[in-house]
Amino acid sequence: QKEVEQNSGPLSVPEGAIASLNCTYSDRGSQSFFWYRQYSGKSPELIMFIYSNGDKEDGRFTAQLNKASQYVSLLIRDSQPSDSATYLCAFEDSSYKLIFGSGTRLLVRP
């Protein structure tokens, strides 16, 4: 079992809708969680990070963390075609390196 599990998608949503991306992780000791966006052939770009249980909002993005369920999610409100990309979930392990999931491909239909 991978340390970080994500549905590979593609997740297809219409423009203006809410896109919900989910991620589960296996390391109960994990404290820091990250969402990166990656366009094809480009480098990952940090979208959000979250440390505490609950929600964290930044513009159209909301990260949600539930440590008891070992679950982290990313909501994208008012989805735009430019949001179409692969979204990588990651956690920071005990040696401070990021462990990535395989990513969820999001497709926002105009």
Place this chain on the structure above:
Amino acid sequence: AAGVIQSPRHLIKEKRETATLKCYPIPRHDTVYWYQQGPGQDPQFLISFYEKMQSDKGSIPDRFSAQQFSDYHSELNMSSLELGDSALYFCASSLKVTGNGYTFGSGTRLTVV
């Protein structure tokens, strides 16, 4: 704002050749990470350096080596290249104490033919 600089952007090598990838981290960042990403795959951790010392090692083949220099730039040396080494190689840097994740460079696309 300064970003993580990687060079070259693209590199084509033949099997059994050697390649050197360079990474210049964001100024004042104390940690450098190297990742390999194959087509359709997630980034795989190779190796990291903290304050110029190797801090962690992942799935890095013995044919690969890396180091961080006094000016904090890092180089990934890859020898006896194989077709399967063709991938995107990302360098990332961070300031460990902040715990705010890290910033990736634009990557080097290595093609082994």
